[in-house]
Amino acid sequence: MTNNKSELGERPLVNVEDLTVIFEARGNIVHALDTVTLSINAGERIGIVGESGSGKSTLALALGGHIQGAGRRSGGSVDVVATDVFTASPEALGRLRRGHLGYIFQNPIGTLDPTRKVSRQFFGTDGRPISEARIANVLEQVRLDDIPRVLKSYPHELSGGMAQRVAIAMAIEHEPRLIIADEPTSALDASVRLQILDLLKEISIRSGAALIIVSHDLKAVRSYCERVAVMYAGRIVELGDSKDVFAEPSHPYTAALIRAMPGEEGIDGEIRGIRGNPPLVTKRLEACAFAERCDYVLDECWHLRTEPTLQNNRWVSCHLASRGISARAAEG
Numbered sequence: 001m002t003n004n005k006s007e008l009g010e011r012p013l014v015n016v017e018d019l020t021v022i023f024e025a026r027g028n029i030v031h032a033l034d035t036v037t038l039s040i041n042a043g044e045r046i047g048i049v050g051e052s053g054s055g056k057s058t059l060a061l062a063l064g065g066h067i068q069g070a071g072r073r074s075g076g077s078v079d080v081v082a083t084d085v086f087t088a089s090p091e092a093l094g095r096l097r098r099g100h101l102g103y104i105f106q107n108p109i110g111t112l113d114p115t116r117k118v119s120r121q122f123f124g125t126d127g128r129p130i131s132e133a134r135i136a137n138v139l140e141q142v143r144l145d146d147i148p149r150v151l152k153s154y155p156h157e158l159s160g161g162m163a164q165r166v167a168i169a170m171a172i173e174h175e176p177r178l179i180i181a182d183e184p185t186s187a188l189d190a191s192v193r194l195q196i197l198d199l200l201k202e203i204s205i206r207s208g209a210a211l212i213i214v215s216h217d218l219k220a221v222r223s224y225c226e227r228v229a230v231m232y233a234g235r236i237v238e239l240g241d242s243k244d245v246f247a248e249p250s251h252p253y254t255a256a257l258i259r260a261m262p263g264e265e266g267i268d269g270e271i272r273g274i275r276g277n278p279p280l281v282t283k284r285l286e287a288c289a290f291a292e293r294c295d296y297v298l299d300e301c302w303h304l305r306t307e308p309t310l311q312n313n314r315w316v317s318c319h320l321a322s323r324g325i326s327a328r329a330a331e332g
C-alpha cells in the first residue's frame with residue numbers, strides 16, 4: 001500500500017465535525033459525545049486525555065465507524081482517509097478499516113486469539129493467512145527478540161509487553177495511515193510502558209502514519225504527542241500544542257488534571273485530586289458541565305452552554321477563557 005496523499009488532496013486525514021453520539025439502553029440515555037470537532041493531519045501524533053467516561057473511547061471507535069448496538073450518531077460527521085464513515089457502504093467501510101486503520105487496545109491478550117500460535121494470528125485484507133516470512137518481518141518492526149520462539153508461542157506464553165508488541169504488529173501489518181491506540185499501556189507493567197510508547201512513536205515517524213494515543217498518563221502525552229485534546233463530559237474542552245497546553249492550561253479542568261498528575265503535587269507533597277466526579281450527561285448540555293467542580297465558576301457557567309473559541313492557536317471551551325482569562329492566570 002502506498003502512502004501517497006493524492007486521494008486526500010489538501011484534506012486532513014481525519015475530520016470530525018460536530019459529532020454527537022448517544023447511547024440508549026433500557027430507557028437510560030447517555031450523551032457520550034457532544035458536538036466534538038477535531039481534525040488530524042497525516043503523520044501527526046495527538047493525545048486524548050480526560051477522566052473515565054469522558055468519551056475518549058467512543059471518539060476513538062467512531063473514527064472506524066464502530067458506533068453500534070446501543071450507540072448512535074445523532075449529529076455531525078466523521079471523515080477518515082476520504083471516507084465518510086457514517087454514510088459509507090459496508091465495502092467502503094471495510095476498505096477503510098482493513099486498509100487504513102490500525103487499532104491497539106488496552107489488553108493485548110484480549111486482542112489475540114488464545115487458541116492460535118502467533119504465527120497463525122495474522123490475516124491479510126483478503127482474509128487469507130499471511131506468510132511466516134512477512135509476519136517475521138513485522139515482528140522485527142515491533143522490536144521483538146527471538147522471533148522464531150515468538151512465532152511458536154501461544155498468547156498466554158508471552159509477557160504483557162511482548163503480547164502488546166504482537167498486537168501492535170497486527171495493527172500495522174497492512175501499513176495503516178492512522179494508528180489508534182486506546183490506553184495502550186494501562187494494563188502493562190510500568191517498566192515496559194515507555195518502551196511501548198517509544199515503539200509507537202518510532203512506527204509513526206518511520207511509516208508516516210498519524211497516531212492517536214488515548215491515555216490517562218498526561219506526562220506520556222506531553223512527551224509523545226505534538227497536540228493534545230482534553231475531553232470532559234463528552235466534549236473537547238481544550239485542544240492545542242501539547243507542550244503549550246501543559247505549560248499554560250487555559251481550561252480550569254486541564255489545570256486541575258495537571259495538578260492531579262503524580263509528580264506535580266504541591267509543596268505540601270499531597271497529590272490534589274479533582275474534587276467531585278464527572279457528571280453523567282443525559283441530555284444536551286445547556287451549561288458548563290465542569291461548573292460544579294470549577295474553582296473559577298462564573299454566573300454564566302451555570303446556565304450558558306460553552307462553545308469552542310480559538311485563542312492563541314488553541315481551542316478552548318470555557319466562559320472564563322472567553323473573557324480572555326486562562327486558568328493559570330486565574331490561579332495567579
Ligand SMILES: Nc1ncnc2c1ncn2[C@@H]1O[C@H](COP(=O)(O)OP(=O)(O)O)[C@@H](O)[C@H]1O
Nearest residue numbers: 023030032051052053054055056057058059070
Ligand atoms: N456500549 C455502551 N453502552 C452504553 N453506554 C456507553 C457505551 N459505551 C460508552 N458508554 C457511555 O458513554 C460515556 C463515554 O464512555 P467512553 O467513551 O468509554 O469514555 P472513556 O473512554 O473516556 O472512559 C460513558 O458515560 C459510558 O458509560
Ligand SMILES: [Mg+2]
Nearest residue numbers: 056057058182
Ligand atoms: Mg476508554
